[in-house]
Amino acid sequence: MTTLQCLLGLLDRRVPAERRAWLDSARAEIGRGIEDERFCVLFSLASRFAPRAPLAPDAAERARAAQALAGWNPERWSILDAFRAVLVLSRSDLSTPSAARAIEELFRYADMGELCAAYKLLALVPQAERFVWRAGEGARSSMKAVYESACCDTPFPARYFDDIAWRQALIKALFVEAPLWRVWNVDARLDEELARMALDLADERRSAGRPVNPETWMCLGTHGGARAQSSIERELVHGPARGRAGAALALARAGRRDKLLSASAVESDPFVKQVMGSALDGAHDSVAFHALDQSTSGVC
């Protein structure tokens, strides 16, 4: 199943016939080949025809999406995002420079909603590496919604960013407080340099008397040596609950099961203890940091 078929399937169950008719007619027009300006206008007009609702795919639908494209998760897409992705993927010239130019035009004239949709769909376009500079622009955005569209729930950064852009994108997530665990395949691209950046950031925050974002500890993996271990241990003693939970995951990721067992023995907070238990049972990949997400865990 292609990503386009996957999206059309999702829309089949969610869009009333008259709105779907607009989408189908716009698709047909795009498929025949159109001017860039008209392409941009249709991309804008989608907001007047797409139902205003989240796409809200169920677990089976999300699994199908991940099968169509590893790392793609439309969990937080809107129906309008899906309309816009379908419009782009309906071009018959997607692999050619003319499509790349037209997609670049979408970005150039985009409002915020369009910008988010365009970043979300970028990984679905064939030869997506053509858009690596553009995706880097999204990763530099201070508008959190734009950052997340470019970097979260998409395979784009892990697959196409160079090392500098990749590390900057991960650290940027900590700054804009985007969910780093939603960045796909973090664990495949950890290195010493990223660990150093994360440890510097932790020191900077502590010097300023401010808490360390608990997802900072995701950036270490097996790297960082003695400096990493001492920074983690300091968080285990002095950090707030989420910080201790993040540090516990970092211990497990560094293979320090002994230290994690002894930390768990003295931990009194039930939430932290539970994260520690799961980590001891093997749940300590980057997605395991989901448990620390304030929006879902409710823990401060």
Added chain:
Amino acid sequence: MRFFDPHIHMISRTTDDYEAMSKAGIRAVIEPAFWIGQPRTTVGSFVDYFSQILGWERFRASQFGIAHYSAIGMNSKEANNEPLARDVIALLERFVLKEGVVAVGEIGYDEISAAEERAYIAQLRLAVKHDMVVMVHSPHRDKKRGILRSMEVASECGQPMSKLVIDHNNEETVKDVLDAGAWAAFTIYPHTKMGSERMVEIVKKYGPERIIVDSSADWGLSDPLSVPKTAALMLERGVTREWVERVTWHNALEAYAQSGQIDVAALEGSLAIDQRAVFGENSVLRGQAPRVDLDELAK
């Protein structure tokens, strides 16, 4: 009370202004495209300007619980640079159909020149084509003639008067605008245009029908709190609360909601501010504690 300031150039204002506006009860604004105090020299400057209004500025406003709509157009002053104006007008269709664009504007006359009229007509045609509201800037010099001409030309182009807002009115122009069936907006400036006291008298004389109060605050001496301050003075001088609400909230909403780009139900409901949800510390918040809700202050 809650207020709608349907004409304000927020890209020229600070976060202190946003904070004060939010505290004073301003819940929605319209940012019309205008000139930036000096003439631009390339079409790219307009592309970035329109994008800024629709992007970063809307985002900034949202941090203070203020819904930010916009009007897009080629202003009358810069319309006098005809080669540039032609290029800008040619790309307007890429912007006027964006979400939250409630009008073509602010357009109209400055010196009432032939070049301005050509730009005005081209943009009226665009508005008619997409059934849009038009926000008209009226000139400082020769205002009355400018307003009469802008209504006449709009009418000739097929623009319905119910979708025409004439801005920067005064005592001398209001009757003609109301008689024509258009909306009459008033800009309250500290020293020029209208003052709050004069505005009170106009509402007392003409009633609240199709009258709109705005600040047009920009990079010059102007006041982003003009609308709530004028409302306070109206109440103090005996204008009924119902009338005050009409000229500082309902009328603007009714005029511009004709665009289909305002979610009226959401706007009428409570707007939650959540700076934590959307802020990066490198953007506007720079380290201070995020504010979660200003609703109480705005009451």
